[in-house]
Amino acid sequence: MKKRIFKNFAIIVLLSQISIVCFAGELTVEPNGTISTIEQALTQAQPHDTIYVNKALYREGNIVIGLPVTLIGVDWPVIDGENAHEVLTVTADSVTIKGFTIRNAAISYIEENAAIKVKETLGCIIDGNRLLNNFFGVYMEQSEAATITNNEISSVAKREANSGNGIHLWYCKSITIRNNRISGHRDGIYFEFVEHSKISGNISEHNLRYGLHFMFSNHCRYTKNTFRSNGAGVAVMYTHNVEMVENIFAQNWGSASFGLLLKEITDSEIRRNLFWQNTLGVYTEGSNRLQVNDNVFAQNGWAVRVMANSMQNHFAGNQFLENSFDVATNSRQNFNTFEGNYWSAYRGYDLNRDGIGDVPFRPVRLFSLIVEKQSASLILLRSFFIDMLDLAEQMLPMLTPETLIDRKPMMKRAKWLAEVYRPEAMLGGEDQAKTFYDRNEAVAQH
Amino acid sequence: MMNTTMKIIKYELFDVLRNKWLIGYALFFLLATDTLFRFGGGGAKVVLSFMNIMLFVIPLVCLIFSLMYIYNAREFIELLLSQPIRRSTLFRGMYFGLSAPLALGYLFGVGVPFLLHDNGAHLASLIMLLLSGVLLTFVFTALAFQIAAWQVDRAKGFGAALLAWLVFAVLYDGAILIISFTFADYPLEKPMLVLTMLNPIDLARILILLKSDFAALMGYTGAVFQHFFGSELGVVLALTVLAGWAIAPFWLGARFFRKRDF
Known part of the structure; x- marks a missing residue:
């Protein structure tokens, strides 16, 4: 059934392409020309026309695009919402918006004003725009098969209450979000009830709350995104079948900040991501059957914090480097497995030289349990007394969860790590994402 | 009178600088820091690893070395006291004559590798490391002087010094832990702050920790500490x-020392 729908859809798309080739007209908006406003062009246009908008400042209030047209900005025309309106509202299928600077969509406590709002459409394309200082950047509801690519979306949000999201999707399906750069909004990317969508190559940073925030959005795939220095990192909730691969979660520092917060996420995959310098790398609560493989956890406060209500999660091949706490939990019970990870804190030996340590590793320090119970005792971090306690507990575990143990700790870092993780380069201002992707290519070749 | 103090300091300085112990002490720091730089990676990590060494070694060495020096110099002290020199002048001169070279040895041992290896990216934490190390030197040398002036008996003196070291370096933190669990139902951030203020080793540790990136990992509690120790007022207060x-x-x-009957 699904296949047939797709087939039909493909045919429709094909037909519409043909119609564009055969009948599409062209209009040009030019302040001194015959068509001086975008509004005017839209009233004159036939479906599937292309409207070129020349460089100028357009202040036309809220522009509603009610028929399938392609809008192309020539030399970055500016459409200004004057902090009083929503700017573009798209209500027709197959609308393309490309090459515009859209700014100053009004902040409102009642309306969700956006630079580009897309409502109940199919196949819209928003490509290569600059959305500056808007309440919401792109706001999409009940739409399908849209792509949002190569946009630069930034704002200067100061308070959560009066700021909107960079890319906001609600009840959407099969959306592609690629190579956007989002900063200064409330949430960088926000998903609610979105399915079968792909999010790749985006950079979401310095947002007030979350870099990425999704709920009830099953079957989505996130790859090669960078979430950096966001107020509270990334939060994903109430979702199953999510794939998060090769993303960077970096420098989410703060008293309530996470690299990646997983709440009731099930049957999902978290693979080859980099968690670097976060207060908390991965936090899982009520999350089951996750495959957490081949990630790098470096220089985090807590690398992984697994609550006892998370079960059957499998951690393998991860590289834990220089975290203050590798794994923390709130219970003596443990229903998750750790196997074949590299732990920089591991001090065991390998007599038969097969690369696997002969002594199992217990990643939960006694001190992390103490801190879990009484957070003020964190002030004793790195004191001798605590180190002594930890050592004693390592030798004769009494309080740390018995089954939370890596029976096959790796003796050496994975070979790919050197290419994947180069902290000095990243600190030195080299493009973090580039460093990361290059090395992922290298990893893929291994 | 100031002149006399200076003379004593000068004499002590040369005497201590000739001492092999002190050279060993400086060399130890030099080697430790250099090795950490060579094998431990980046500067931020070196600061933290070195912090552990420093907090362990400085108090112990300052206590033992100073005590040894004073007990060995007993005849010399008696000789000087037979001269027209005020006791307080002698005490002051000896204290600075001993603590200054120890502090210099530390500064030299840690500062040189940092100058060689670090590009200045961790200046704030380095300064805090040096400053708190020097202050710890003065603290524990003073403690040694107090013990020496109080206990004539060598064995008792060393016993007291070791006990003091054990309390400050280890037992005190255990006590804090017990307190934090006993009163777990109360908001403890502020009492903990006060408690750590009362132990120079803890104080130095937290000052350095909070100058490094580690502060952020501490969650809400960390935020309270950071808020206090991270502010200028907090740093000044802690150093005071x-x-x-x-x-x-x-x-x-x-x-x-003034009241003691020689």
């Missing part, structure tokens, strides 16, 4: 308390 930890034993020691 640390200095107070040097002044109080020095003053007490001077009192003992």
